[in-house]
Amino acid sequence: AQPVITVTSNVNAPQNYEVLVPITVRDFNSISAYNATLTWDETVIEYQFSQNVYPGFLLSLSGGELNFRYNGPLLSLPDSTVLFRARFMASGSVGSSCYLRLSINSISTAEYDVNVGLLTITTPPPPITFQADSVSGPPFSERVVNIRVFNADSATFTVNLWWDSNVFWLNSSPADNIEVEYWGGSSLQFFPNQVGAVFADSTIL
Secondary structure, eight states: OOOEEEEOOSEEEETTOEEEEEEEEESEEEEEEEEEEEEOOTTTEEEEEEESOOTTOEEEEETTEEEEEEEEEEEEEOTTEEEEEEEEEEOSOTTOEEEEEEEEEEEESSOOEEOOEEEEEEOOOOOOEEEEOOOOOOTTOOOOOOEEEESBTTOOOOEEEEOOTTTOOOOOOOOTTEEEEEOTTSEEEEEESSTTOOBOTTEEO
16 A cells, blocks of 8 residues: 555634644555645745654755655654644634645655545634632621632643732642642642543633
8 A cells, every 4th residue: 555644634623723734644664755835825824843853854944835844764664653743823813724735856766645634614612711709798707708710621731820919818628630739828720630631611710
């Protein structure tokens, strides 16, 4: 079988958010040299950087083109191996789209089948918001101030919280999936301690 180089197809990217696009292979057997280029429409997405580059592959950027190449001993890779992940900013208008195209510049040992991916800019989700409940009470009494989160489905966030230590002091009890770091007597930072944690609207943190 001929090796297949694939760009993830039908990717939806919220406007002004970053998106990772993996480049994968199939039937990649006994390849000694490989040179290809990934192109895109710079009016729709902006290249940021690449990560998880497979050892031995070299990447170079020129305008709206990303060249990636291999030249070395015969290389065989398991199916679905990720050669690299390209990170883009979805900077275009909502509804705009572009193709991510792979072109092979030179071939050695085998011919290549190449897939084309389509990336579409979608409406961004509403911003994550936080709300502190209003409370009152007599001096030297304890009161619970609930911190709630909204629009945070599968979200990652880091929040800094300050207060006037001359007015009250803190004794916190965070939710199970929230990590708290204290910064002295009048501030703290909290964030999810699980990747992809889900927070329903009005969840008490």
